[in-house]
Amino acid sequence: MTYREIYQSWEADPEAFWMNAAEQIDWDRAPSYALDARNAPLYEWYPDAMVNTCYNAVDRHVIAGKGNQAAIIYDSPITDKKDTISYAELRDKTARLAGALRAKGVTKGDRVIIYMSMVPEAIVAMLACTRIGAIHSVVFGGFAAHELAVRIDDAKPKAILATSCGIEPGRVIAYKPLIDAAIEQSEHSPETVIILQREQQTATLSHSRDYDWDAVQDGVEPAECVPVEGMHPAYILYTSGTTGAPKGVVRPTAGHLVGLHWSMKNIYNVDPGDVFWAASDVGWVVGHSYICYAPLIHGNTTIVFEGKPVGTPDAGTFWRVMSEHNVRSFFTAPTAFRAIKREDPKGEFKAKYDLSGLQALYLAGERADPDTIKWAQDLLGVPVIDHWWQTETGWTIAGNPLGIEALPIKIGSPSVAMPGYEVHILDEAGNRQPENTLGAIAIKLPLPPGTLPTLWNADARYRSSYLTTFPGYYETGDAGIIDEDGYLYIMARTDDVINVAGHRLSTGAMEEVLANHPDVAECAVIGVSDQLKGQLPLGFLCLSNGVNRPHAEIVAECVQMMRDVIGPVAAFKLAVVIKRLPKTRSGKILRATMVKIADSEAFKMPATIDDPDILDEIKEALQSLGYAKD
Ligand code: COA
Ligand code: AMP
Numbered sequence: 001m002t003y004r005e006i007y008q009s010w011e012a013d014p015e016a017f018w019m020n021a022a023e024q025i026d027w028d029r030a031p032s033y034a035l036d037a038r039n040a041p042l043y044e045w046y047p048d049a050m051v052n053t054c055y056n057a058v059d060r061h062v063i064a065g066k067g068n069q070a071a072i073i074y075d076s077p078i079t080d081k082k083d084t085i086s087y088a089e090l091r092d093k094t095a096r097l098a099g100a101l102r103a104k105g106v107t108k109g110d111r112v113i114i115y116m117s118m119v120p121e122a123i124v125a126m127l128a129c130t131r132i133g134a135i136h137s138v139v140f141g142g143f144a145a146h147e148l149a150v151r152i153d154d155a156k157p158k159a160i161l162a163t164s165c166g167i168e169p170g171r172v173i174a175y176k177p178l179i180d181a182a183i184e185q186s187e188h189s190p191e192t193v194i195i196l197q198r199e200q201q202t203a204t205l206s207h208s209r210d211y212d213w214d215a216v217q218d219g220v221e222p223a224e225c226v227p228v229e230g231m232h233p234a235y236i237l238y239t240s241g242t243t244g245a246p247k248g249v250v251r252p253t254a255g256h257l258v259g260l261h262w263s264m265k266n267i268y269n270v271d272p273g274d275v276f277w278a279a280s281d282v283g284w285v286v287g288h289s290y291i292c293y294a295p296l297i298h299g300n301t302t303i304v305f306e307g308k309p310v311g312t313p314d315a316g317t318f319w320r321v322m323s324e325h326n327v328r329s330f331f332t333a334p335t336a337f338r339a340i341k342r343e344d345p346k347g348e349f350k351a352k353y354d355l356s357g358l359q360a361l362y363l364a365g366e367r368a369d370p371d372t373i374k375w376a377q378d379l380l381g382v383p384v385i386d387h388w389w390q391t392e393t394g395w396t397i398a399g400n401p402l403g404i405e406a407l408p409i410k411i412g413s414p415s416v417a418m419p420g421y422e423v424h425i426l427d428e429a430g431n432r433q434p435e436n437t438l439g440a441i442a443i444k445l446p447l448p449p450g451t452l453p454t455l456w457n458a459d460a461r462y463r464s465s466y467l468t469t470f471p472g473y474y475e476t477g478d479a480g481i482i483d484e485d486g487y488l489y490i491m492a493r494t495d496d497v498i499n500v501a502g503h504r505l506s507t508g509a510m511e512e513v514l515a516n517h518p519d520v521a522e523c524a525v526i527g528v529s530d531q532l533k534g535q536l537p538l539g540f541l542c543l544s545n546g547v548n549r550p551h552a553e554i555v556a557e558c559v560q561m562m563r564d565v566i567g568p569v570a571a572f573k574l575a576v577v578i579k580r581l582p583k584t585r586s587g588k589i590l591r592a593t594m595v596k597i598a599d600s601e602a603f604k605m606p607a608t609i610d611d612p613d614i615l616d617e618i619k620e621a622l623q624s625l626g627y628a629k630d
Contacts, residue, residue, distance in 0.1 A: 003405045003416070006266075010419035017419060018045070018449055022254075024261045025297075026060045027051050028227035031254065035446060041467050042453060043446035046230035046254035053234050054131035055225040056257055057296035058094055061087045069273065071296060073325050074120045076306035077317055078167050079200065085120055090127070090296075095222035097128035103220050104159060104192045104211075108133030108228060111157040111236070113190070114282075115139045115148065115175060117166040118306035121196050121213070122282045123292050125161045130234055130253075133226045134158075137236040137248070140283025141166040141175065142503075142569030147246075148182035151238050152190065154248055154456065159192040161213075164203035169311050176203030230254030236456045237285055239391040240506035241465060242496045244513075248456030249391050251288075252449075256394060259420075259450025260294035263395045267387070267418070268329045269359065269403035272299030278331040279305050279318065284503070285391040286365060290331055294395075303327070309336040316349025323353035330358060333365040333502030337372050338532050347379040358382055360402055364389060365502035366534045367490060370411045388414035388490055390476065391504070392466070393451045397421050397443065397476075398488045413487040420448025425482055430470045435484045440494055442473035496591075498527030498535045500571050507537060507591075510572060513565045514539055519547040519554050524581050524589050528574070528598040528627055538598065538625070539575035540618070551577040576621040584608040594618055598627040 001009075010017040018034040031049035061069070067088030074083040085093070106112060112129050114136050116122040122138075129136035137155045139148055152160075166173040176195060183189055195203050196213040205212060234253045238246035268290075270276050278290035295302035303325060309318055309332075318340065322330060341347075360383045361376055368386040377384045383406065387399030400407050400415040407415055417423045422444035425433040433439040445467075451474075455462040469475045477497060480490045493499075496507045507525040514523040522542040527535035539558060547554075555575045562572035582590040585608050596603035597619050605612055622628035 001404070003401055003407060006404055007417070007419050011422075014420070018258065021262045021449075022046065022258050025051065025254075025257045026056055031230060034449070037446065041445050041463075041472070042459070044231050044453060045252060045449040046258070049230035049254050050227040051230065051254055051257065052131065052133075052225035052227050053253055053257060053293070054094060054098075054127045057127060057130075057293060058087060058091045059225060061299050062091050066299065067091075069299075070301040072120045072123060072302055072304055073275070074304045074306070075321050075325065076118070077312040078169065078307045083120065090124070092222070093121075093124045094127045094131055095224070096217045096220065097124055098131040098223035099220040100194070100217045101128060101134060101159060102132055102223050104216070106132065106134050106158050106192075108226055109232075110134045110159075111155040112136050113139060113148075113152060113155060113157040113160045115141065115160060115162040115179060116196070116282065117141055117163045117175075117198070118281060118304055119163060119196070119198070120304050121163070123302075123304060126235070126282070126288075126292050127296075128223075131225050132223050133228045133232060135233045135235055137238065138282050138288065139238070140281060140569060141173065142283070142567050144564055144567035145178045145181035145185060146565045147567055148178060149185035150246065152182055152186040153188050154238070154246075155236055156188045157190045159194065160190050161194050161196075163196045164198050165201040167198070167200055167306070169308060172201045174201050174203065180207070228253055231453065233456075235288065237288060237391055239285070240497055240504045240509065242506065242508050244506065244509040246506075246509075247461070247465065248458065249452045250454055250456050251394055252453050255449030255451070256293065257297060257450075259395050259448060260289055261297050264294050264298035264300065266401050266403040267396050267399050268331070268362065270298070270300055270329050274300050274328040275303065275325050276300045276329050276331075277303040277305065277321065277325070277327045279309070279336060280332065280365075280502075284365075285394060286331065286333075289394050301325075308339075310339045310343045314349060315340045315344035316352060319350045319353040319355060322355055322358055326357040328357055329360055329362065331362040331364070334363050334368040334372050335366065335501045335533055337363070337376050338369075341372065341375050342532060347375075350379055355380065360385055362387060364396075364414075366499040368414075373411050383409060385409070386414040388478075388488065393447065395450055398423065410483075410485075410487050413483070413489050416486050416488065423482065423488060424473070425480065426470055426473070430473075436481050438479060438481050438491060440470070441476045441478045441480050441488070441490070442470045443476060444473055447474055498537060500527070500530075500535050500537065501533040503569055505537065505566075505570060509566060510537055510539065510562060510570060513562050514541065514558055514575075517541075517554070517558055517561060519543050519549065520558070521545075522581060524591060524594070526591050526595045526598065528595065533571065536574060537570065537572045538622075538627070539572065540581060540594070540621070541575055541577045542579065542581060543577060574625055576625055578617055578621050580611070580614055580617075582614045582618060583610055585610045598622045600627070600629045
């Protein structure tokens with residue numbers, strides 16, 4: 001069948017389409033129907049089913065005789081370690097850790113925070129939670145104690161699973177002090193903290209709540225898989241919104257299993273047994289869906305890679321991993337390829353490796369710029385597939401479904417909507433726009449299985465963030481166009497979210513941090529274009545009256561504050577002191593205009609600006625940082 005036929009079959013009978021897809025999952029109680037729309041615009045998928053995620057990702061493959069197949073290949077150029085874990089070993093490790101969690105009183109519905117570097121135990125931790133119906137929330141290691149504390153207070157975890165440290169090029173980050181500081185700052189206290197000691201920096205287990213990863217599993221009875229209801233949350237993943245409070249995206253168990261399984265063959269074109277590699281981090285949605293769950297649910301081998309595209313040790317690392325482990329489909333963020341291209345523009349490292357097993361490269365997480373796509377295409381000689389999705393959806397909204405049919409690639413477009421997604425471009429009043437007209441990208445409700453049903457403990461915020469602007473639609477927060485062939489183009493965000501090295505960050509959250517500096521009276525943070533990371537945050541600081549300390553000192557303090565409060569992942573290194581912020585007469589800060597000036601783009605003087613002269617000062621300030629070139 002062609003893509004068009006499959007999309008139309010979904011349109012004609014979504015219920016049959018998703019019941020059919022559900023047959024790939026091993027249910028404890030099969031769903032008697034797919035969609036429950038009784039509570040629209042809140043929808044439920046497979047609510048009367050009973051199922052276990054870990055059973056589908058691990059145990060069923062062992063039972064089917066694939067116990068010896070590699071489930072996880074660990075490749076860590078940063079520590080010079082490699083390991084392979086079979087499905088049978090993964091089942092045993094998972095059952096043991098789940099048993100230890102159960103022995104510590106963690107049961108179905110309890111939350112567990114996971115704060116770990118890229119080691120296979122991070123996957124074991126996620127699976128151990130879903131094995132007993134506990135709801136995990138993975139926090140990216142690049143977030144600092146405050147961000148961890150915010151998540152602890154929202155998720156109220158009974159336990160935290162962590163590595164003693166994270167390893168970045170040139171430095172080791174002790175995680176345990178960050179965890180202790182976060183628990184100190186938060187109102188909620190977890191009862192148990194389990195630490196996997198890494199030899200690069202072990203942690204002192206100083207509190208009565210602290211346990212060693214191995215010791216806590218000694219002698220415990222391995223836990224069996226606990227069936228849960230279809231809508232039981234498999235996990236919560238926090239992502240940036242407009243304000244400082246992150247949104248806890250809830251992932252429902254049954255739809256997650258069905259959606260991810262469907263995606264592996266149809267989108268990534270791999271068969272069970274093939275090696276699939278997503279070079280991301282378990283802290284991001286790409287890591288959840290395509291390092292951990294989807295490849296395992298589908299019976300693939302997944303790679304846990306601990307390193308960077310460059311510098312660990314060189315710009316040939318990706319090619320080495322692909323050739324050594326015979327990777328068939330590879331997924332990463334465009335920024336990783338920009339980093340390689342910058343270091344090795346002619347792609348000379350590639351010549352050392354045999355990449356004949358690679359059939360396609362998939363890019364997502366940020367805009368894939370045409371230069372990078374063309375460079376990758378020429379170098380690798382395989383299709384480079386841009387696809388668009390979000391933490392909220394958990395899998396592709398628009399892509400090029402190679403497993404169904406290789407559609408013509410239009411560089412600059414993540415191609416077409418996947419079955420389950422009816423994507424429209426709307427104007428401000430919610431009217432559908434004609435072809436090639438820019439507007440807000442919205443998806444007609446219901447969203448397909450696996451997408452967020454709500455935000456953790458925040459139904460009202462879910463409705464106001466996503467369902468209110470355009471009744472009957474999910475508001476993606478992205479703006480773009482759809483062309484005459486149904487190809488989508490993602491042009492910009494419509495909110496204060498920026499995308500730095502494929503990481504989604506909130507400028508609002510950064511402004512909250514800067515505003516806490518004692519000398520800062522007012523501030524604004526914008527995202528400016530960056531050749532490597534796509535965007536970088538840049539802060540404007542207006543100082544309180546009477547402050548006459550050197551500006552460089554204040555800027556340095558602000559940079560440090562951002563690192564301490566949000567974390568190094570914010571990549572906040574640019575800030576400048578100005579006298580006033582440009583505003584409309586009603587007091588709205590003209591961030592979009594400042595972005596245009598910074599990026600040296602033409603802009604129209606906003607009619608409502610209260611003082612046009614101020615823009616010259618902004619331009620000068622930006623020029624002092626190397627932006628706003630004439
Ligand atoms: N724990 C602690 N610190 C971390 C971290 C972690 N897990 N991950 C990143 N950091 C730190 C980095 O060391 C860096 O610190 P620095 O300011 O002291 O240099 C900071 O956070 C910013 O990280 P990043 O923006 O990733 O920059 P980088 O210079 O370390 O690496 C790339 C740049 C392009 C190589 C890297 O971002 C990359 O590989 N990105 C693409 C893949 C990807 O993970 N995409 C995510 C979603 S698919
Ligand atoms: P995240 O939830 O962190 O995955 O970020 C999702 C956001 O990243 C989207 O809403 C887009 O703004 C951006 N994004 C993801 N994939 C793409 C893509 N292929 N092209 C353009 N932007 C993308």
